[in-house]
Amino acid sequence: MHTPRTNSHDVLIAGAGPVGLFLACELRLAGCSVLILEQAQNPNTPLKELPFGLRGLSVPTIESLDRRDLLRPLQERAASRNTSAAAHWMQQQRRPAGHFAGIQFFHDQIDSTQWPYRLPTPISNVAADMASIEAVLAARAVKLGVKILRGYGVEDLKQSESGVTVFAAGEEFRGQWLVGCDGGRSAVRKLAGIAFTGTDPEFTGYSAQVKLADGCTLKPGRHYTATGMYNYAEPGTIGMVDFDGGAFHRRDPITREHIETVLRKISGTDVRVSALELATTWTDRAFQAKEYRKGLVLLAGDAAHVHSPLGGQGLNLGLGDAMNLGWKLAATIRGDAPANLLDSYERERHPVGAQVLDWSRAQVALMRPDRSSRALEAIIRDLIQTDDGATYFAGRVWGVEVRYDLGGVHPLVGRSAPDFELADGSRLNQHLRNGDGLFLDFDGSFRSFAACWEERIRYVASDAKNRLGLSALLIRPDGIVAWAFDGSGSDSEVVDRASTWFGNPDCL
Numbered sequence: 470m471h472t473p474r475t476n477s478h479d480v481l482i483a484g485a486g487p488v489g490l491f492l493a494c495e496l497r498l499a500g501c502s503v504l505i506l507e508q509a510q511n512p513n514t515p516l517k518e519l520p521f522g523l524r525g526l527s528v529p530t531i532e533s534l535d536r537r538d539l540l541r542p543l544q545e546r547a548a549s550r551n552t553s554a555a556a557h558w559m560q561q562q563r564r565p566a567g568h569f570a571g572i573q574f575f576h577d578q579i580d581s582t583q584w585p586y587r588l589p590t591p592i593s594n595v596a597a598d599m600a601s602i603e604a605v606l607a608a609r610a611v612k613l614g615v616k617i618l619r620g621y622g623v624e625d626l627k628q629s630e631s632g633v634t635v636f637a638a639g640e641e642f643r644g645q646w647l648v649g650c651d652g653g654r655s656a657v658r659k660l661a662g663i664a665f666t667g668t669d670p671e672f673t674g675y676s677a678q679v680k681l682a683d684g685c686t687l688k689p690g691r692h693y694t695a696t697g698m699y700n701y702a703e704p705g706t707i708g709m710v711d712f713d714g715g716a717f718h719r720r721d722p723i724t725r726e727h728i729e730t731v732l733r734k735i736s737g738t739d740v741r742v743s744a745l746e747l748a749t750t751w752t753d754r755a756f757q758a759k760e761y762r763k764g765l766v767l768l769a770g771d772a773a774h775v776h777s778p779l780g781g782q783g784l785n786l787g788l789g790d791a792m793n794l795g796w797k798l799a800a801t802i803r804g805d806a807p808a809n810l811l812d813s814y815e816r817e818r819h820p821v822g823a824q825v826l827d828w829s830r831a832q833v834a835l836m837r838p839d840r841s842s843r844a845l846e847a848i849i850r851d852l853i854q855t856d857d858g859a860t861y862f863a864g865r866v867w868g869v870e871v872r873y874d875l876g877g878v879h880p881l882v883g884r885s886a887p888d889f890e891l892a893d894g895s896r897l898n899q900h901l902r903n904g905d906g907l908f909l910d911f912d913g914s915f916r917s918f919a920a921c922w923e924e925r926i927r928y929v930a931s932d933a934k935n936r937l938g939l940s941a942l943l944i945r946p947d948g949i950v951a952w953a954f955d956g957s958g959s960d961s962e963v964v965d966r967a968s969t970w971f972g973n974p975d976c977l
């Protein structure tokens with residue numbers, strides 16, 4: 470028998486992983502009431518700590534966190550916990566900038582002049598452990614007034630015209646909207662009847678912390694072999710990929726004997742594992758939700774897309790969903806959203822997700838233990854060592870090539886706004902902290918125009934150290950440029966752009 474909760478919320482979120490927490494912060498910042506229902510009683514697990522909890526953050530993620538003043542607390546917390554990892558990083562002779570199927574490229578090869586609308590930034594290569602990421606986001610969410618109930622796994626839901634009722638841990642909760650941020654096996658996605666399609670796995674991946682028997686040596690580094698791939702970091706951290714069609718994943722308990730058998734097979738050595746301390750498996754299953762919204766139910770993060778962790782993009786992709794969705798859903802709830810604003814969430818984010826899935830599939834193709842893949846790998850290895858090759862891979866891996874198709878004539882439209890340094894020394898990202906849209910007017914010539922959206926768009930008139938040839942920009946709350954003007958031609962497009970994202974003007 471379900472006991473109805475008296476309190477109802479604008480938005481219920483299933484899942485207090487990084488995506489659910491970040492989305493909750495975005496919605497609260499925009500004034501919505503938010504309740505998160507999280508299945509796990511305790512958020513802490515050893516897999517969220519180093520070494521396996523380490524997550525590389527992409528440029529869009531770093532920018533989003535910086536725009537909400539979450540980057541600084543995250544870096545401080547991660548640095549205080551991960552000093553040995555940071556020291557290891559700093560000691561590298563060449564600073565690694567990322568990898569494709571394990572083939573590394575380096576910072577000194579990257580030609581950032583190929584990205585003319587990116588300003589140099591002191592922030593790059595941010596990595597943090599999942600425990601820190603979740604702790605910082607949860608602390609911010611609670612500070613903003615988000616309610617988090619742990620030990621409440623979503624078991625059922627009902628949609629009506631006026632909202633969604635969710636059943637969890639014997640209780641009933643009401644929300645105007647429900648967002649499933651409940652991970653790859655999302656109950657919300659299944660209960661809402663949203664199809665999930667893609668490609669089946671080719672391998673089982675292993676992350677394991679082991680003790681090797683005395684006298685056993687295993688070559689450190691990443692190695693492709695005739696039977697798969699393994700990566701070894703002393704004294705006992707192992708990653709490996711066994712092309713078994715994903716058969717072992719979640720089928721049987723992971724034992725010391727099994728890890729030893731697979732490691733022997735893949736490394737081609739007679740290595741002996743004397744103890745297994747921690748292990749998990751994963752696959753390269755690449756599936757994506759057909760729709761990101763069904764009625765009043767939305768999906769974000771792994772609930773909307775899963776792929777192998779190769780290249781480390783899943784968290785970044787999910788946080789990008791949250792940044793894109795938050796302000797649009799909030800405007801819809803407040804009732805001041807322009808027509809079809811919420812539809813643009815799926816329109817913009819689904820193609821980005823599909824690209825990331827293909828990027829992970831391409832890496833799997835390169836890792837297959839067959840002769841053709843080894844030949845292809847040799848070619849990619851050559852290409853990645855060229856400056857153009859490294860710059861291409863960095864553009865994809867770092868996420869700097871992401872551009873939404875928003876129409877508009879200027880090449881900056883649809884891209885992340887450059888973090889301009891303004892005349893008073895402040896940076897653009899600091900002016901986006903409260904989650905509003907922003908009109909940045911370098912010459913002060915659009916003051917009267919901007920006044921027509923006064924309640925909805927923040928107006929900042931200031932020169933910048935480097936304007937990148939621009940006179941004015943309209944920036945959405947998620948930091949994406951909706952309109953840019955370089956002073957030539959007509960500026961009349963701005964009325965249409967501002968109305969598209971913020972609604973009709975109060976004057977004009």
Ligand SMILES: Cc1cc2nc3c(=O)[nH]c(=O)nc-3n(C[C@H](O)[C@H](O)[C@H](O)COP(=O)(O)OP(=O)(O)OC[C@H]3O[C@@H](n4cnc5c(N)ncnc54)[C@H](O)[C@@H]3O)c2cc1C
Nearest residue numbers: 484486487488508525623651652770771781782783784785
């Ligand atoms: C080994 C490994 C390495 C990775 N490395 C990287 C990397 O370097 N960079 C990167 O970007 N990504 C990486 N990823 C991927 C990244 O961790 C995920 O994409 C990210 O955690 C997804 O966040 P999420 O919030 O969508 O889902 P999750 O982190 O899965 O969180 C979902 C939450 O929902 C809860 N939940 C589940 N079911 C229910 C329910 N029915 N009701 C309520 N709550 C529920 C869960 O308990 C969980 O707290 C890696 C993944 C793995 C496995």
